[in-house]
Amino acid sequence: MYNNSPIGVFDSGVGGLSVLKQLVRFLPYESYVYLGDTARVPYGNKSDDTVKQYSKECAEFLIAKNVKLIVVACNTASSIALDTVREVAGDIPVIGMIEPAAGAALRASKSGKIGVIGTRATVNSKAYTNKIMELAGANQITVMSQPCPLFVPIVEEGLIDHPASRMIAEEYLSELKKLDIDTLVLGCTHYPLLSRMIGEILNGIPLIDSGEHAAVTALRLLAERKMLIEERDEFVMKPKIDFFVTDVPNLFFEQAQLFLGFNVDSPKKIQLGIC
Numbered sequence: 001m002y003n004n005s006p007i008g009v010f011d012s013g014v015g016g017l018s019v020l021k022q023l024v025r026f027l028p029y030e031s032y033v034y035l036g037d038t039a040r041v042p043y044g045n046k047s048d049d050t051v052k053q054y055s056k057e058c059a060e061f062l063i064a065k066n067v068k069l070i071v072v073a074c075n076t077a078s079s080i081a082l083d084t085v086r087e088v089a090g091d092i093p094v095i096g097m098i099e100p101a102a103g104a105a106l107r108a109s110k111s112g113k114i115g116v117i118g119t120r121a122t123v124n125s126k127a128y129t130n131k132i133m134e135l136a137g138a139n140q141i142t143v144m145s146q147p148c149p150l151f152v153p154i155v156e157e158g159l160i161d162h163p164a165s166r167m168i169a170e171e172y173l174s175e176l177k178k179l180d181i182d183t184l185v186l187g188c189t190h191y192p193l194l195s196r197m198i199g200e201i202l203n204g205i206p207l208i209d210s211g212e213h214a215a216v217t218a219l220r221l222l223a224e225r226k227m228l229i230e231e232r233d234e235f236v237m238k239p240k241i242d243f244f245v246t247d248v249p250n251l252f253f254e255q256a257q258l259f260l261g262f263n264v265d266s267p268k269k270i271q272l273g274i275c
């Protein structure tokens with residue numbers, strides 16, 4: 001592992017590209033290896049053992065690519081399998097989605113009433129609740145979590161502004177609204193794409209994008225370890241990203257453009273475990 005080694009990023013599929021977008025925003029001169037386990041997505045309704053096994057295999061793939069940092073760009077994998085990934089990563093640092101977003105939510109909240117939305121697996125794990133409570137210490141905090149499983153297919157089907165999506169969002173968010181939360185953690189890779197609609201329903205309260213705060217954490221960590229690449233010699237318009245997937249879904253290029261905001265090169269198809 002060298003300073004100019006790539007940053008390894010993995011997710012259950014294309015959703016982690018919303019995290020990669022933030023990484024490229026804050027660390028534009030780094031090179032990246034992105035792995036989307038598209039053959040086995042979604043992780044959000046799988047058992048803990050399965051999520052741990054899949055995450056381990058993703059991490060091992062990135063380690064073999066000689067990465068200098070692993071970003072677990074999936075809230076479900078971060079909630080359930082962060083320790084598993086850290087075990088296989090050894091001395092390669094690992095950043096998950098939970099802690100950076102939990103800290104940001106505490107800084108943003110004035111009333112101490114914080115909402116968290118995510119997949120069923122993320123909510124059931126209580127990873128966000130436990131981390132927010134741990135970081136809050138003696139401060140009086142209420143965390144209310146709500147699984148929003150239909151948000152993932154809504155985004156992947158491109159129904160971001162559809163009236164049916166708004167009806168579903170109003171239903172999902174109604175309890176959080178009643179509780180009068182003043183901050184909401186978007187605890188899933190897909191949810192930042194729905195932030196305009198969610199913000200409108202919740203009257204403009206701060207929405208915490210887990211990818212954004214994980215990217216800031218990555219920036220800080222690499223700077224502290226003097227491993228940050230701060231400039232690039234040649235004038236390159238496009239960030240350097242190698243894409244790997246375990247299957248090429250029909251809508252891969254459209255979805256990648258949606259999450260990342262720019263077109264991606266063709267991904268290489270690889271096999272992990274027994275798909």
Ligand code: DGL
Nearest residue numbers: 012042043044075076189
């Ligand atoms: N990437 C997942 C997450 O952030 C959402 C998709 C899935 O369920 O795998 O939780």
